[in-house]
């Protein structure tokens with residue numbers, strides 16, 4: 001009887017805990033990681049760090065001084081090769097971060113090349129290596145597949161033009177920072193997740209003091225929902241033509257303002273004089289390039305020229321391009337590759353062919369092409385994001401419905417600035433969502 005009751009008392013909680021952990025592993029990997037994965041991985045890392053680094057080829061011969069000290073002060077005859085020094089170990093809700101000081105003879109690329117071996121040695125889902133400053137790298141381990149069900153980290157980078165859009169596979173937020181990467185291109189096949197990406201971007205931008213301008217020549221099917229937060233919208237190539245002229249006019253006026261104050265870009269102006277930043281969202285860019293008649297051709301050439309001018313010059317005037325499409329290559333016609341070269345931020349979802357993957361990331365991060373081609377078709381929203389720094393990573397946006405994005409735009413309609421030069425393109429607002437306009441420039445310190 002006593003044996004049976006002991007079995008119940010000890011066995012039941014054990015079985016319950018094991019069952020709970022098994023359930024959490026599948027249904028709540030974040031909880032499982034915090035309760036079991038993190039402690040186990042931390043111990044595993046601490047116990048076999050030196051051996052792992054040794055077998056992964058990440059140790060170097062010690063300096064002569066160190067060898068001398070080991071032999072003569074520590075009185076040890078054998079002088080072992082040294083691994084990178086562990087400077088910091090920090091657990092997160094998705095993984096483990098380890099800062100390493102690299103010894104002379106090792107470079108970040110050596111550690112990155114071993115990341116697959118380290119991942120297996122420590123039994124984690126992924127290991128990403130990031131150089132934090134010269135001589136230091138951070139190993140960003142994730143304990144589970146964070147892209148399976150995206151939850152954005154609570155702590156996010158901030159700045160005047162920073163928008164968190166998606167989650168990287170190392171568990172950090174992927175942000176669009178318009179001051180660092182002013183213009184960007186998003187590519188992807190049908191149903192690959194481009195609209196979801198745009199929705200997340202618009203939802204983030206809608207909360208900032210910026211003007212949003214939409215060009216959606218699919219009769220506005222994507223952008224109409226954002227109307228309360230748009231300062232201008234073009235839904236046909238004819239309207240896009242006029243709108244782009246208006247934007248170039250706006251840019252030239254801003255250059256006059258910069259010249260009058262002797263500064264190089266709008267962020268150097270005092271806040272009360274600074275024109276509101278403008279983000280131009282172009283959906284399905286191929287629609288601007290397609291021509292049926294000779295007259296269309298003239299319009300196309302004009303639009304492409306204006307877009308290239310904006311791409312080349314508008315950053316200083318605080319006008320940023322966010323272009324989206326299925327493909328963007330020389331087959332679209334004159335000016336396509338010149339425009340693409342200006343769009344240095346790249347996000348490439350699943351594509352149908354190698355050529356499109358190369359159009360997307362081949363010029364900025366050639367080693368990312370294979371990863372784009374391997375993006376799983378059954379997981380829409382996963383993409384490769386990179387820029388001209390050569391750095392890239394796999395990302396996935398959180399799910400956001402069109403209705404939720406539209407609701408965010410309506411809730412922030414009062415932030416929609418008037419752009420007088422584009423007033424003719426101000427979209428009609430659905431009833432009940434009328435925006436109260438704010439002035440073109442930020443309020444002066446006296447009135448703020």
Ligand SMILES: Nc1ncnc2c1ncn2[C@@H]1O[C@H](COP(=O)(O)OP(=O)(O)OP(=O)(O)O)[C@@H](O)[C@H]1O
Nearest residue numbers: 189190191192193194195196380381396397398399
């Ligand atoms: N990050 C994501 N997480 C989960 N599901 C997603 C994600 N992104 C997209 N999807 C789903 O994939 C499908 C296609 O997404 P979306 O409409 O964004 O693709 P698209 O590339 O814009 O397609 P199209 O070019 O045909 O308009 C939708 O059902 C959407 O809900």
